Amino acid sequence: MTEHSITHGTFSLERTYDASRERVYAAFATAEGKAAWFEGGEGYVTLERVFDFREGGSERLTGRWESGVVSQFDARYFDIVPGERIVYGYEMRLNGTKISVSLATIEFKPAGQGTRLLLTETGAFLDGYNDAGRREHGANLLLDRVGRSLSRELAGA
């Protein structure tokens, strides 16, 4: 792909977990906790994991998906308030091609006995990210999905 372009995007997700802030935060702040869930899921093979959780520290996760695509996540932690928030920037590569550069913020808020997690990502999405092997989606399905995402976006705003 020779066309160079940037698309900017922001999204937010919100989840409430039936677990204390300490526990939810530990799942982001400890190597053991993060490795338990921060990966590609079924069919994903972790190739490399570096976890240096401190301001200025780096995180890397490289892995191969079932499709054979190798993704590499390289992050740098900019701001950490234990138990309250984490701010990091990261770049994402697919098969060695840089596809996006993003800023992520994660906030942990008390919600009764549990914890409300707020995740917001803002990214610069590079060159249209023409990944190989993706199924062609019908335009209607496309509209449907974007519409659903939008309703979530508006509901969360």
Add this chain to the structure above:
Amino acid sequence: MPAAAAPLDRVFQALSDPARRTMLERLTRGPASVSELARPLAMSLPAVVQHLAVLEASGLVATAKHGRVRTCQLQSGSLQRAEQWINDRRLAWERRLDRLGDYLARQTPQDDEGSPS
């Protein structure tokens, strides 16, 4: 700025209106004139033209004038970019946060005290 590079904010704004979504759905079946787009909508032609302007600014739709008829066409590039972004990031995160929930649920409550498990 080329229409295909319109920021996602504008795409989302364009998709936030039911009339505009109806217009887009019609365009997924092929190009249409402004009056064809207006037909199923209970609104005046000028209102339809305003909605069309929002869709055009978002890069979702391109229009071209042939004689006296303005023809509208879906620009799939913006939709694909929006869809890719949403799918690849939001859904990846949805799945991760599900796994985080499973992980937290598997832990014993004593872990709350910070004691080694």
